[in-house]
Amino acid sequence: MMDTKQNLRRLLSYMRPYRKLLVLAFLFLILGTAAEIAGPFLIKVFIDNHLMPANFEQQALLTLFIAYLVLHLLKVWLTYLNLLYFQNIAFKIVQDIRVEVYERVQQLSLGFFDRTPIGTIVSRITNDTESIKDFFVSVLSTFVKNIVFLIGIIAAMFLLNVRLAFFCLILVPIIVFIMRVYRKKSSIFYEEIRTQLSLLNAKLNESIQGMSIVQVFRQERRLRREFEEVNGRHYEAGRKNLRFDALLLRPATDLVHVFAVIMVLGFFGVDALDSPVQVGVIYAFVSYIDRFFEPINEMMMKLSLFQQAVVSSSRVFELMDEKDLAPVQEGAGSPVVTDGRIEFRNVTFSYDGKRDVLQDISFTVNPGETVAFVGHTGSGKSTIMNLLMRFYHVRKGEIFLDGADLRQYEEAEIRRQIGLVLQDAFLFAGNVKQNIRMYNEGITDEDIREAAQFVQADSFIEQLPHGYDTEVMERGSTFSSGQRQLLTFARTIAANPKILVLDEATANIDTETEEAIQAALKRMRQGRTTIAIAHRLSTIQDADQIFVMHHGRIVERGNHQELLAQQGLYYKMYLLQNKGSLSKAL
Numbered sequence: 001m002m003d004t005k006q007n008l009r010r011l012l013s014y015m016r017p018y019r020k021l022l023v024l025a026f027l028f029l030i031l032g033t034a035a036e037i038a039g040p041f042l043i044k045v046f047i048d049n050h051l052m053p054a055n056f057e058q059q060a061l062l063t064l065f066i067a068y069l070v071l072h073l074l075k076v077w078l079t080y081l082n083l084l085y086f087q088n089i090a091f092k093i094v095q096d097i098r099v100e101v102y103e104r105v106q107q108l109s110l111g112f113f114d115r116t117p118i119g120t121i122v123s124r125i126t127n128d129t130e131s132i133k134d135f136f137v138s139v140l141s142t143f144v145k146n147i148v149f150l151i152g153i154i155a156a157m158f159l160l161n162v163r164l165a166f167f168c169l170i171l172v173p174i175i176v177f178i179m180r181v182y183r184k185k186s187s188i189f190y191e192e193i194r195t196q197l198s199l200l201n202a203k204l205n206e207s208i209q210g211m212s213i214v215q216v217f218r219q220e221r222r223l224r225r226e227f228e229e230v231n232g233r234h235y236e237a238g239r240k241n242l243r244f245d246a247l248l249l250r251p252a253t254d255l256v257h258v259f260a261v262i263m264v265l266g267f268f269g270v271d272a273l274d275s276p277v278q279v280g281v282i283y284a285f286v287s288y289i290d291r292f293f294e295p296i297n298e299m300m301m302k303l304s305l306f307q308q309a310v311v312s313s314s315r316v317f318e319l320m321d322e323k324d325l326a327p328v329q330e331g332a333g334s335p336v337v338t339d340g341r342i343e344f345r346n347v348t349f350s351y352d353g354k355r356d357v358l359q360d361i362s363f364t365v366n367p368g369e370t371v372a373f374v375g376h377t378g379s380g381k382s383t384i385m386n387l388l389m390r391f392y393h394v395r396k397g398e399i400f401l402d403g404a405d406l407r408q409y410e411e412a413e414i415r416r417q418i419g420l421v422l423q424d425a426f427l428f429a430g431n432v433k434q435n436i437r438m439y440n441e442g443i444t445d446e447d448i449r450e451a452a453q454f455v456q457a458d459s460f461i462e463q464l465p466h467g468y469d470t471e472v473m474e475r476g477s478t479f480s481s482g483q484r485q486l487l488t489f490a491r492t493i494a495a496n497p498k499i500l501v502l503d504e505a506t507a508n509i510d511t512e513t514e515e516a517i518q519a520a521l522k523r524m525r526q527g528r529t530t531i532a533i534a535h536r537l538s539t540i541q542d543a544d545q546i547f548v549m550h551h552g553r554i555v556e557r558g559n560h561q562e563l564l565a566q567q568g569l570y571y572k573m574y575l576l577q578n579k580g581s582l583s584k585a586l
Helices: 005-013 016-051 056-107 110-115 118-160 162-168 171-209 213-216 222-246 249-271 277-318 381-388 410-415 432-437 445-454 479-495 511-525 560-566 567-579
Strands: 340-351 356-367 368-373 396-403 418-421 501-504 529-533 547-552 555-556
Touching: 005 118, 005 277, 016 056, 016 118, 016 277, 016 529, 056 118, 056 277, 110 222, 118 162, 118 171, 118 277, 162 249, 171 213, 171 222, 171 249, 213 222, 249 277, 340 381, 356 381, 356 555, 368 381, 368 567, 381 501, 381 529, 410 418, 418 479, 432 445, 432 479, 445 479, 479 501, 479 511, 501 511, 547 560, 547 567, 555 560, 555 567
Parallel strands: 368 529, 368 547, 418 501, 501 529
Antiparallel strands: 340 356, 340 396, 547 555
16 A cells, blocks of 8 residues: 555645646635634724723724624635635546546456456445545545634734744644544554445445345345445444544544633733733634634544545555556557458466466467367366457467467457457447447448348347337346347447457357357358357357367367267267267268
8 A cells, every 4th residue: 555645645636737726716715714814803903992991983893893794704705716616626636536547447457357356346436436535525625724724823823922822832733643643543444444345345246246146046144144244344443433533533622622722811811910911812812712723623523534535545546556457569560450360379378377277279260260169167268269359468379360469469450350259248238229339430220230130130129119229228137148149249240350259159049049140150250260169069060170178278179070080078078968979960
C-alpha cells in the first residue's frame, strides 16, 4: 500500500484540470469567511462603544445593524456559491477517477481476473470510489473551508489581544496531536472494514451468479453461514472503529474546548485585578473560541470519512497501478491478416508460472483448412485458443499469423480477423440487433438479417414480440441456451472474420438445432481457417486435421479415418462415445 501522503498527493492531482473553478471557489470562501468573522467584531463594538457607556445614538446603531445584517446575508450567499463550486468540482473529479479505473480494468489481462474475485473488483470500482467521492464532496471542502476560517479567527484574536492569542495557540498542537493519533490508529480498522466489505461483495456475486446450483444442491444454509461469518467480521471491525471514534472525535475536542474557555475567562479574571476589562472583548474572545472549535469539531467528525477515503484510495490506486496488463502490440510494423495461415512453433505455457499446461506445441493450419483439438478436460485445448486470441503472453515459443509474429499485430486487427464463439454464449443488455451488430456501425441492418438467416437464427428472432428490436435481459436470461448460441453465431458471421475459433460452440444446442448449425458451420468455414475445440467427436469428423491433446502435448494428429486406424487415444475416445461401436465411422 502507498503511504497516506502519496495517496493524498495523487488524489489532489485530479484537481489540476479544474484550476479556474477552484480559484473562484477559494475567492468565495475567503470573502464568506471574512464576512462571518466580522460578525462578533461588530457585536464587540456595540457592547463596548454603545451598550456599556449607554450611548444609544440611533444613526450609529442603525449603521451597525445594517452592516451586521448585510454581512450575514453576504456570508450566506457566498457560502452557497462556495459549496456549489467545490461540490461541482468534486463530482467531476470522482467521475474522472471512476472512468479511469474502469478503463484500467478493461486493460488488465485475463490472468488477473483468473486470480481475483469479481466481487472484490466491483467493490473497488463502486464502494471505494464512493468513499473517494465523500472525500472530495464532503471532507476536502470542509477542511479547506474550516482551515481558512480558523486562520481568520486566529487573526481576529490577535487584533483583540495579542498575549491571549499567543496563549490560545497552545491549543493548535493539541488538536493536531489528536488528529494524528486518530488517523494512525483508525487506518487499521478501516483497512479491515474495506477488506471484509470486498469479501462480502465476492460472496454475494458468487451466490447470485450460481443461484441455480445453490438451490439444486441445497447450499443455502452453508452459504448463509459463510456470509454471516464474513458479515460478522465486517461488523466487528466497524464496532471497534465506532468505539475509537466515540473516544477521540467529539469528546476529546470538547474537553479541549472546555479547557480553552476556562483559560480565557481565567486570563481576563486575573487581568481584571489590575485594570478594567472590556466586556465586549470578553464576549468577542469567547465567541471566537466557540467559533474556533466549531470547525475543529466539524473536521474531527469528518476525519472518519477522510480515513476511509485514504484507505479506499490506496485500494483503487493499487488496481489502477496493476502491472498484469493484457498483451499489446510489440515491435515495429502493423501486419494484416490476408490468408489466415496459423503456425504454433514450440509453444510452452503456464498460467501460474509453476505447472506447464502446454508443452512444446507445434502445428500448422493452412488457409481455408479446418482443424480440431480433442482431448480430456484440462489437456490444454482451450489454452491454445487463449494464446491464439492473444489473451495471454506467450512465455516460450512463437505463434505466427500469415508468417508474421502474433505479437506484431495490432489488437484491432486480431479482434477483427478472428471470430470467437464460446461454449457459454454471452449476451449484453440491449436488443437483438445490437447484440449481433456489437455497435460496429459498418454492419448494416441487412447484414444483420443475412447473418441471422445464414445461421438459421432468423426463424426464432422473427417470432419474438418485437423481432430484431426485442430487448435482451442481462446475459440473455430470457432466451434458451440454444437461442443465445445462435445469436453469437450470427454476431460472428456479421463481422466476417478470416479465422474462426469455435470453443465447444455446439455443446449447449439440442440435436435438431445442432444439425442446422453444423450445416451453417460448413458454409461458414468455406474460405476461412477454422479451429474447433470439441468433446463430441461427431462434430469434427470432417476436419482436415485433428490434434489429440494429452497432458499439454499433441500425442496424435491426422484426419478422422487416419486416427481411427492408429487405434490410439482418439480410437478409445471414439469407442467410448459410440458405446464400443465403429459402425458410424465406417
